[in-house]
Structures are given as structure tokens and as C-alpha cells.
Amino acid sequence: MxxxxxxxxxxxxxxxxxxxxxxxxxxxxxxxxxxxxxxxxxxxxxxxxxxxxxxxxxxxxxxxxxxxxxxxxxxxxxxxxxxxxxxxxxxxxxxxxxxxxxxxxxxxxxxxxxxxxxxxxxxxxxxxxxxxxxxxxxxxxxxxxxxxxxxxxxxxxxxxxxxxxxxxxxxxxxxxxxxxxxxxxxxxxxxxxxxxxxxxxxxxxxxxxxxxxxxxxxxxxxxxxxxxxxxxxxxxxxxxVVALTQSGPAVPATAARFRDEFAAWLRALDPEPVVVIGVESAVLELMANVVEHAYYDCAPGELTLAAGLAPSGELEISVRDRGRWMDSEPAADRGHGLALAGSTVDDLTVERTATGTTATVRTALTKAPSKVVGEARPATDQVEFSAAVTGGRLLVGGPIDIATARGFDRILREVARHATRPLTVDLSRVTHLASAGIRVLAAALRRSDRKLELVALQGTPAEHVLALTQLPHRTA
The missing domain is CATH 3.60.40.10 (PPM-type phosphatase domain)
Known part of the structure; x- marks a missing residue:
């Protein structure tokens, strides 16, 4: 356990x-x-x-x-x-x-x-x-x-x-x-x-x-x-995206046609499959209810399906009729359409008036990003990290990355502590300046109170990263 x-x-x-x-x-x-x-x-x-x-x-x-x-x-x-x-x-x-x-x-x-x-x-x-x-x-x-x-x-x-x-x-x-x-x-x-x-x-x-x-x-x-x-x-x-609106007689053929048209409209938006399945299921249930129950005592009237996508990314769908539903208790095997529809979306409301019923579905449309997990393969022709004081400056070479940044930080602190004048850190021979190295340099700049200067040759990896991150430096 x-x-x-x-x-x-x-x-x-x-x-x-x-x-x-x-x-x-x-x-x-x-x-x-x-x-x-x-x-x-x-x-x-x-x-x-x-x-x-x-x-x-x-x-x-x-x-x-x-x-x-x-x-x-x-x-x-x-x-x-x-x-x-x-x-x-x-x-x-x-x-x-x-x-x-x-x-x-x-x-x-x-x-x-x-x-x-x-x-x-x-x-x-x-x-x-x-x-x-x-x-x-x-x-x-x-x-x-x-x-x-x-x-x-x-x-x-x-x-x-x-x-x-x-x-x-x-x-x-x-x-x-x-x-x-x-x-x-x-x-x-x-x-x-x-x-x-x-x-x-x-x-x-x-x-x-x-x-x-x-x-x-x-x-x-x-x-x-x-x-x-x-x-x-x-x-x-x-x-x-243009909203979808369709109206026709509340018969099975109409519901089937609306189903296909709505499915094409929804899938063109490319939401994730689990959302598509839930929304389509809800719409089918609501249209089936209209066909079966809205006009039980008269000739089939109108079925209207409307779907639109709000700027917030919320999908709103309404299924309307102009009939009059019979009030009845659900049987063991029937009458659960609304409950099923509501279980597959974020929100379902039903408004019944003397002129008809409107069922409205609201749900957030989303899709998942793609994740690719790759192998960590080091670059070829690796140059080992080095740091040495030469001619009054700290000359650094090789990669400053997650593996070498801690050692670089210790060296930089030690050299800066014993420096008798502003220290120049020459990064021209650095082959890779990663974010771990940038963190070390940013911390050193904060500690130095302008007594530290970063230098790199134009066109080198370090110069590119320093320019990209806007860390104060001089291009040689």
C-alpha cells in the first residue's frame, strides 16, 4: 500500500x-x-x-x-x-x-x-x-x-x-x-x-x-x-464558423438528415473524439424525443435544429418543436432520453411553453495537444566544459547546460570573489548555452552590481542566446 x-x-x-x-x-x-x-x-x-x-x-x-x-x-x-x-x-x-x-x-x-x-x-x-x-x-x-x-x-x-x-x-x-x-x-x-x-x-x-x-x-x-x-x-x-440552422417536419427521415448535417458541421471543427461522441449522442436523443413525443396527438409539425459556436468556445445547440408533450411517468425501458442527453454534455435545459418546447445543450468544445516523447540523444562532437582565468578574464568553453551549470556557478562565484577589478566572462568558446546557464549568468549579474561583463563573439551560440534573452552583454 x-x-x-x-x-x-x-x-x-x-x-x-x-x-x-x-x-x-x-x-x-x-x-x-x-x-x-x-x-x-x-x-x-x-x-x-x-x-x-x-x-x-x-x-x-x-x-x-x-x-x-x-x-x-x-x-x-x-x-x-x-x-x-x-x-x-x-x-x-x-x-x-x-x-x-x-x-x-x-x-x-x-x-x-x-x-x-x-x-x-x-x-x-x-x-x-x-x-x-x-x-x-x-x-x-x-x-x-x-x-x-x-x-x-x-x-x-x-x-x-x-x-x-x-x-x-x-x-x-x-x-x-x-x-x-x-x-x-x-x-x-x-x-x-x-x-x-x-x-x-x-x-x-x-x-x-x-x-x-x-x-x-x-x-x-x-x-x-x-x-x-x-x-x-x-x-x-x-x-x-457559420452557425447551422435546419428546419423540417418532425419525422425520422428529417432527424436522420439533420444528424448527418450536424455531424459534418461538428467534425469540421475538429474537436477531440470523446466530445464529438457525447454531443452527437445528446442531439440524437433530443431529436428523437421530438419525433416521438412532441406531436403525439396530431400530424408531425416542425423540428428545428440550431447549432453555433460562441467566442468562448462553448457550443450551444437547440432542438425546438411547436407541439405539446404528454405528461407521463417514464417506463422501465423508455423516457430516459433527456437524462442520457444531459449526461454527455456540460449542461442541458428544457423550456416548455404553450407554443412548444426548446431543449438547449451547452458544452465546451476542446481538443487535446499532441505529445511526442523523444529520446535524449546528445549532440555529436561534444566539447567538454572548461573555465579558466586568462589575461584578467574568465574564459569559458564547451556546453553550459543542466549538467555543467552547477560547476560553472561555483567557479564563477569563486573567481568573482577574488577579483580586484570588474570581471569579464568570455563566452565566445561556449558551444551550447542552455537555460540552466542563463540562470547562472542572470544570478551573477544581480550579485555583481554591474561589476560583471559578459562577452561573446558575434554569430556564436552564446551570442545568439544572450541576444535572445536580452541579458546585458558585449559582442566582440
Whole structure:
């Protein structure tokens, strides 16, 4: 019993609740995530989607240092805090500013990077902000893609301010948010990785049908031999879904025709199968009730089926008749249609008047992201980590990642403690600067009170990451 309880607790720590994507009338969403470590259900990357009260949708992605048990704990708190700020009406820059203050009290949140964007599906207006995170990109059906202008902003816990950027999406444009694992690929320069992501995204968005799914699938297709988690979140601004309304005589043939038309309409929205099954079952039960009971004492009258998708992602379906139902107690094998219909959806209400009955179904339409668990295969031609004081500066080489960051932190603290003048940390020979290394550097900058300078050669991995995360540095 003890072992069973221990395993259950471990599962709860490692597997946060599965986030579902809302199915929306004017935006099609897709998300995929690739885990660097086998045997786990969660890593250091996260994403979230929040439908705001005014119909806009907030899209967020983030990257927390490390993997294992602590990472999901940290990501859950950051994700919830950012969602709350956005729901309270904060714009992306203000929301990240609030998140940065909150993160100071969350162990393990230091140097986490975040991107938040808010899209208005009705106008295409987009606002966004990054905190040490790569900027989103926009792809169009013309076969082109572009990165939005960086909004600046340092990782959580590092000195800096957050600015708001703005953009516009036309109908059928696709917005892509992602984590930096997709850019930091083995045997691939930063410039090549940036160009590759633009190329595959532009090609995937060339056809508007299922653009969001194709974009996330093709983007993850770039990743091979990854050593970091990767998350991609795409939003395809589409022509709003047209509501379905059908009327006809309340006979079995009409109900069968409406069933097929409704099924095609619903499945075109691409919700997850379990939702489709529940909603279709409810609609069939409600139409059958009308056919069998609404006009029991007269010729079949009208049956009306209406279905629409609200900006919140809530599906509303009404089944109406103009008849008069007979009041009767349910028999052992009959009369349970309403109970069955209500059990498969979020809410069912029935309103009976002198002119007819209206049964209304409401349920949230959602779909699940795709999760791909990959093998953690280290990059080839690995260079060992090294750090040595040369000519009055700390010269660092090799990878600064989750495996070497702790040793690097000890060396940096020791050298800084004995330095008699401002210390220069030369990162030009660093082959891989991961988020664990960024956390060490951000903490060192906070401690140094401007007595520490970071230097990297232009075009090197370290220079790319330092520029991306907006950590203060000098390019040699």
C-alpha cells in the first residue's frame, strides 16, 4: 500500500493536468510538445490558451530551467499566475511584469523565459511581449513567413523591463509561438535554425485548411537528436464558423438528415473524439424525443435544429418543436432520453411553453495537444566544459547546460570573489548555452552590481542566446 501511494504521489508531481485547447469560431489552434527525457510525462516547457471575457484569446509559452520533478511544479505555478493576470485584463507586458514579481517567490523559476500574446479573432489585432524568449512568427498563405519585431525583456529574475509589441494577422495567417529547443539543434547554427523554422512554417501555412496542425507538425519535424524539450503553439485566424440552422417536419427521415448535417458541421471543427461522441449522442436523443413525443396527438409539425459556436468556445445547440408533450411517468425501458442527453454534455435545459418546447445543450468544445516523447540523444562532437582565468578574464568553453551549470556557478562565484577589478566572462568558446546557464549568468549579474561583463563573439551560440534573452552583454 505504501508503494502504491508513493507511485501515485510521484505521478501527480510529474503529470500536471492535461491542458485542452479550446475550439473557437475564428481561430484554429494546434499545440505539440516533444519531451527530451523518456519515462516522463512533463518537462520544463509549457503552453496555455485562455479565452478572455471579450472574446480575445491569450496564447502563452514558457521555458523553465531543467527537467524532472521540480520543473512541472514550477511551470504549473507560472502558467496559472500568467493566466490569472491576463484574465484580469492585463496586457501581455503588464501580465509578464506581474509574473516576474510572482516568480521571485517560486523556487526554480529564476531565468525562466516566457512569451505571451493576445489575439483578437474579429479584427486580427495582436499584442505580445517576450521575457528572454524568442519572438513569435507569422506565416501567410502567400508562402511567406516572418518573425515579429522583438519586444525586448529579460528572463524572469533578471534586471529589465517589458515592452508591448503589436502586429496584425489577416484571415488565414498563422501565428506560431515556440520554445528555444526548436532553434538549439545539434550541428545547426543559430542563423540556419532561424531560417529553417521560417521555411517550414511558410510551406505548411500555404494551404488554409488545417493550417495550424500542419504548422506544428512540420515545425517539430525539424527536431532530431534533441537534448531539450520543445513546445510549439499555432493559431490560425480563419473565417468565423457559420452557425447551422435546419428546419423540417418532425419525422425520422428529417432527424436522420439533420444528424448527418450536424455531424459534418461538428467534425469540421475538429474537436477531440470523446466530445464529438457525447454531443452527437445528446442531439440524437433530443431529436428523437421530438419525433416521438412532441406531436403525439396530431400530424408531425416542425423540428428545428440550431447549432453555433460562441467566442468562448462553448457550443450551444437547440432542438425546438411547436407541439405539446404528454405528461407521463417514464417506463422501465423508455423516457430516459433527456437524462442520457444531459449526461454527455456540460449542461442541458428544457423550456416548455404553450407554443412548444426548446431543449438547449451547452458544452465546451476542446481538443487535446499532441505529445511526442523523444529520446535524449546528445549532440555529436561534444566539447567538454572548461573555465579558466586568462589575461584578467574568465574564459569559458564547451556546453553550459543542466549538467555543467552547477560547476560553472561555483567557479564563477569563486573567481568573482577574488577579483580586484570588474570581471569579464568570455563566452565566445561556449558551444551550447542552455537555460540552466542563463540562470547562472542572470544570478551573477544581480550579485555583481554591474561589476560583471559578459562577452561573446558575434554569430556564436552564446551570442545568439544572450541576444535572445536580452541579458546585458558585449559582442566582440
Amino acid at each position: 505504501y508503494e502504491e501511494a508513493r507511485r501515485s504521489a510521484s505521478t501527480l508531481r510529474e503529470s500536471p493536468p492535461q491542458i485542452r485547447l479550446p475550439v473557437l469560431p475564428g481561430v484554429d489552434l494546434s499545440a505539440r510538445y516533444l519531451l527530451a527525457e523518456t519515462g516522463t510525462d512533463a518537462g520544463g516547457d509549457w503552453f496555455d490558451t485562455v479565452v478572455l471575457d471579450d472574446g480575445r484569446i491569450a496564447l502563452t509559452v514558457g521555458d523553465v530551467v531543467g527537467h524532472g520533478l521540480r520543473a512541472p511544479w514550477v511551470t504549473g505555478r507560472l502558467c496559472a499566475a500568467l493566466a490569472m493576470a491576463l484574465q484580469d485584463g492585463a496586457d501581455p507586458a503588464d501580465a509578464i511584469t506581474r509574473l516576474e514579481k510572482f516568480a521571485r517567490r517560486v523556487p526554480g523559476a529564476e531565468a525562466a523565459t516566457v512569451c505571451a500574446a493576445v489575439l483578437d479573432p474579429s479584427t486580427g489585432d495582436l499584442t505580445y511581449c517576450t521575457a528572454g524568449h524568442p519572438p513569435p512568427l507569422i506565416a501567410s498563405t502567400s508562402g511567406t513567413a516572418r518573425y515579429v519585431d522583438p519586444s525586448g525583456g529579460t528572463p524572469l529574475g533578471a534586471p529589465g523591463e517589458y515592452q508591448l509589441g503589436s502586429e496584425h494577422l489577416d484571415i488565414d495567417d498563422v501565428l506560431l509561438l515556440y520554445t528555444d529547443g526548436i532553434l538549439e539543434r545539434p550541428q545547426c547554427t543559430p542563423d540556419q535554425a532561424i531560417a529553417d523554422l521560417l521555411r517550414v512554417t511558410a510551406a505548411a501555412a500555404d494551404e488554409p485548411q488545417l493550417s495550424a496542425e500542419r504548422v506544428t507538425e512540420q515545425a517539430l519535424g525539424l527536431v532530431a537528436g534533441h537534448t531539450d524539450d520543445v513546445t510549439v503553439l499555432a493559431a490560425h485566424r480563419r473565417t468565423p
